[in-house]
Every structure is written in C-alpha cells, then in structure tokens.
C-alpha cells in the first residue's frame with residue numbers, strides 16, 4: 001500500500017468515526033471506501049524486472065499486445081527464454097523505468113551508474 005492509499009483509508013476511517021459519533025448513516029463514506037478498494041484490488045506494483053535465468057537476464061516489460069491484455073499477474077513469462085518466475089507474493093508490472101531515484105542510488109535503468 002502506498003502512502004497516498006494509506007492516507008485515503010485513514011481519512012475514510014476518521015470520517016466514518018465522526019459520522020458514527022454524530023449518529024449519522026455513513027453510507028457516502030462507506031461507498032467511497034468500497035469504490036477505492038475495488039479500484040485498487042490487485043493493483044500491480046510497477047517494477048524493473050529482469051529474467052532470473054542467468055543465460056538470459058533480459059528485461060521483462062509488461063504491455064498490452066494483440067494477444068495479451070496485460071491483466072494483473074504475479075508470475076511472469078520471459079518472452080525470450082520462456083522462464084516463468086515471480087519476484088513477489090503480489091501482482092507486479094514490469095516497466096521500462098520507474099518514476100523516482102534515491103539520492104544515494106548508484107545504479108539506475110537509465111545508465112546512471114556511479115560505481
């Protein structure tokens with residue numbers, strides 16, 4: 001769960017508690033939370049993924065193609081060597097690059113290697 005997701009849920013619970021204290025029906029807040037859960041269920045985590053086969057090590061990038069709608073998935077199949085693997089107990093999405101870089105990172109997918 002991201003910080004934004006945790007904040008949304010924390011805010012939703014606080015709102016429900018306030019409504020409960022005021023004796024009001026928390027239907028709107030419950031609907032908001034239910035919609036949020038539906039839209040974030042099995043939301044894959046964007047990751048830089050490389051095939052674990054040492055003879056291959058190709059980058060795995062998930063994308064929609066003619067015969068693959070790219071639904072949320074845990075196990076990935078390398079398009080080059082056929083290795084099927086998972087790196088997490090949750091859905092992950094292989095991306096070309098991620099959005100952030102740490103200030104002390106000494107490797108990035110963009111080739112920014114400082115080691």
Ligand SMILES: [Zn+2]
Pocket residue numbers: 060061062073075076077094
């Ligand atoms: Zn995949």
Ligand SMILES: [Zn+2]
Pocket residue numbers: 051052053056057058078079080081082083
């Ligand atoms: Zn491979």
